[in-house]
Amino acid sequence: MHAFWMITLVFGIVSSIIAYGKGRNSLGWFLAGSFLGPFALIVAFLNPVEREGMFATCPACREVVREAAMRCHHCQSGLDADYSR
């Protein structure tokens, strides 16, 4: 049973590292990797959602926000719609 938990932990850590590198919620991806194992890993690698044109990084807090947003939902600072271009 030890090997199972080791594998679970490794998938969780790897998923969270990938997610962190892509500016995502690494805790959420740690949990996803732990529960879903290789499936979460594949999804984390493919990463089709947060590509250019849909998301941008908040200049104030560096969190990922929707590009069309007028206000950051993390730090509530106003966003200039053109800041990312």
Ligand SMILES: [Zn+2]
């Ligand atoms: Zn922000």
